[in-house]
Amino acid sequence: MSNRIDVKKTYKLFINGSFPRSESGRTYEVKTSKGAFLANPCLASRKDLREAVVAARSAHNGWSKATAYNRGQILYRIAEMLQARTSEFIEEIMITTGATKVKAEKEVLQAVDTLVWFAGWSDKISSLTGSNNPVAGPFYNFTIPESMGVVAAVAPENPSLLGLIESIAPIITSGNTVIILASTKAPLSAMSFAEVLATSDLPAGVVNILTGKKDEIAPWMASHMDIDAMDISGLSSKLTAEIKVAGAENLKRVHSFKRASAHRITAFTESKTIWHTIGV
Amino acid sequence: MNFYGLVDGSEASLKTYLNKLSGVDQVGANARAAMLATRSVKTTSKRWAIDTAISMVDLTTLEGADTVGKVQALCTKAVRPDPTDSSVPSVGAICVYNDMVGVARKHLDLIGGKHVPVAAVSTAFPSGRASIAVKVLDTQDAIDAGASEIDMVIDRGAFLEGRLIDVFNEIVTIRQVCGEKAHLKVIFETGELVTYDNVRKASFLAMAAGADFIKTSTGKVAPAATAPVVLVMLEAVRDFYEMTQKRIGVKPAGGIRNTKDAIKQLVLVKETAGEEWLNSKLFRIGASALLNDLLMQRIKMDNGYYASPTYVSVD
Numbered sequence: 133m134s135n136r137i138d139v140k141k142t143y144k145l146f147i148n149g150s151f152p153r154s155e156s157g158r159t160y161e162v163k164t165s166k167g168a169f170l171a172n173p174c175l176a177s178r179k180d181l182r183e184a185v186v187a188a189r190s191a192h193n194g195w196s197k198a199t200a201y202n203r204g205q206i207l208y209r210i211a212e213m214l215q216a217r218t219s220e221f222i223e224e225i226m227i228t229t230g231a232t233k234v235k236a237e238k239e240v241l242q243a244v245d246t247l248v249w250f251a252g253w254s255d256k257i258s259s260l261t262g263s264n265n266p267v268a269g270p271f272y273n274f275t276i277p278e279s280m281g282v283v284a285a286v287a288p289e290n291p292s293l294l295g296l297i298e299s300i301a302p303i304i305t306s307g308n309t310v311i312i313l314a315s316t317k318a319p320l321s322a323m324s325f326a327e328v329l330a331t332s333d334l335p336a337g338v339v340n341i342l343t344g345k346k347d348e349i350a351p352w353m354a355s356h357m358d359i360d361a362m363d364i365s366g367l368s369s370k371l372t373a374e375i376k377v378a379g380a381e382n383l384k385r386v387h388s389f390k391r392a393s394a395h396r397i398t399a400f401t402e403s404k405t406i407w408h409t410i411g412v
Numbered sequence: 413m414n415f416y417g418l419v420d421g422s423e424a425s426l427k428t429y430l431n432k433l434s435g436v437d438q439v440g441a442n443a444r445a446a447m448l449a450t451r452s453v454k455t456t457s458k459r460w461a462i463d464t465a466i467s468m469v470d471l472t473t474l475e476g477a478d479t480v481g482k483v484q485a486l487c488t489k490a491v492r493p494d495p496t497d498s499s500v501p502s503v504g505a506i507c508v509y510n511d512m513v514g515v516a517r518k519h520l521d522l523i524g525g526k527h528v529p530v531a532a533v534s535t536a537f538p539s540g541r542a543s544i545a546v547k548v549l550d551t552q553d554a555i556d557a558g559a560s561e562i563d564m565v566i567d568r569g570a571f572l573e574g575r576l577i578d579v580f581n582e583i584v585t586i587r588q589v590c591g592e593k594a595h596l597k598v599i600f601e602t603g604e605l606v607t608y609d610n611v612r613k614a615s616f617l618a619m620a621a622g623a624d625f626i627k628t629s630t631g632k633v634a635p636a637a638t639a640p641v642v643l644v645m646l647e648a649v650r651d652f653y654e655m656t657q658k659r660i661g662v663k664p665a666g667g668i669r670n671t672k673d674a675i676k677q678l679v680l681v682k683e684t685a686g687e688e689w690l691n692s693k694l695f696r697i698g699a700s701a702l703l704n705d706l707l708m709q710r711i712k713m714d715n716g717y718y719a720s721p722t723y724v725s726v727d
Contacts (some may be wrong), residue, residue, distance in 0.1 A: 178718075356717060
């Protein structure tokens with residue numbers, strides 16, 4: 133059927149496990165690398181961010197108390213779901229960024245592998261970074277890492293899918309919940325990834341994805357009192373200083389990373405130390 | 413008692429009075445409430461609305477697990493909702509179970525909250541399933557302990573069976589117990605009344621029987637204070653004012669959890685009953701979680717950044 137009219141996909145936000153439009157009603161145009169019209173994703177407002185923070189905060193209790201084993205399984209499940217849709221993501225990346233098929237495929241498969249890699253970390257991180265401390269007294273003294281709470285992240289512009297996943301996966305592995313602002317120029321694979329998350333047994337609100345302008349949303353993330361930390365890997369250096377100043381006001385931990393590593397997990401954990409008497 | 417000259421206390425006159433009521437256009441009420449809910453209130457108007465809403469909150473705790481400590485903490489919060497900002501008004505009242513009335517009154521007086529009234533839920537709240545003798549004692553007990561507002565529940569069973577005169581007489585009896593000492597709020601539990609026509613009928617019945625306030629719900633049944641139900645009740649007090657020149661208050665309770673919901677209620681009041689009702693003497697909001705959201709919105713307006721629940725008290 134050559135005269136078939138395409139059913140265009142409406143790209144919306146991902147907040148609290150559902151796909152709302154922006155509260156502001158705004159959208160912006162995304163074009164292919166060759167300049168042709170591609171889609172009208174939502175231009176998120178600060179109020180969408182506010183809603184997402186409320187969702188992330190209420191999801192934190194359940195997610196952080198889930199067993200590390202369970203969190204790892206869900207991350208693995210996300211990888212499974214993403215892999216099943218590989219071809220769709222390859223196509224989306226190719227058309228948005230103009231990447232070759234080989235390059236796009238490499239990005240998607242690496243994204244799958246990243247998820248599996250962090251899934252494995254979830255039940256190992258506390259034994260590797262926690263400790264049993266010698267103290268001068270009849271006590272056991274343990275230090276264990278715990279999630280910080282709600283983390284806001286800004287995904288890099290490129291690679292849009294891999295960069296997003298490299299940011300999300302380590303944050304949620306330890307039990308944090310996240311609000312992430314996707315690549316502005318190539319947000320489509322991020323929103324398709326939200327569909328993957330929605331079918332992966334991930335509790336609502338653990339991951340919330342916004343699309344829009346970084347210079348508009350990031351300062352509101354930094355000043356928000358109910359966000360505990362930020363991953364600004366995807367932010368241009370122009371804005372970094374402003375974000376760090378705003379974040380200092382509310383003692384926010386602000387980090388930036390170049391590549392996926394286990395440090396991205398520990399960056400968003402806090403150490404809890406417990407004293408326990410030694411019995412007879 | 414002359415019941416505003418509307419009824420003479422007999423069943424026949426009550427039926428005649430209530431049969432004259434016009435029916436409620438259900439679709440119309442839903443549409444009107446939905447339309448008013450879309451109004452956007454910003455900047456200085458929003459600031460005014462937040463402070464007005466705070467002054468209208470009946471800060472409520474109605475749990476089996478209520479302790480003296482919790483009620484005292486709530487009283488402290490009622491007088492100074494934000495301890496860091498003295499420009500925040502006190503709330504409209506504290507609403508507790510009968511046995512906590514004395515505790516609340518004493519603590520409020522102690523901390524400079526003489527202006528904050530204590531409301532007691534009585535008459536076998538929340539079900540209302542007790543004999544009239546028990547209900548009278550229940551009410552008297554609350555008033556003796558220092559309650560200046562009584563939130564009574566109607567016998568929904570009797571209302572739905574059509575024994576309207578029994579419901580009427582019960583309100584009249586409790587009204588007499590309250591006398592000059594206490595305001596009477598009559599709770600309908602609109603979630604159990606099924607139709608808007610019933611809500612309108614119950615409103616007129618309670619107002620004629622001597623209610624000072626009509627209140628949507630106990631907070632124990634869902635749905636509670638939905639916008640159309642509040643609209644129907646506000647229309648009832650407006651119409652009643654036209655008939656009698658007496659202004660009856662309205663108190664939605666249950667399900668109003670955030671600032672947006674509260675401001676929607678204020679819009680309903682302004683557009684339905686009128687500006688005369690926009691104060692804590694004639695409009696109250698029964699809530700517990702709402703106050704923290706109002707405070708957080710206020711902090712946001714003052715400081716320009718979003719607040720966190722970590723910085724306002726839990727109860």
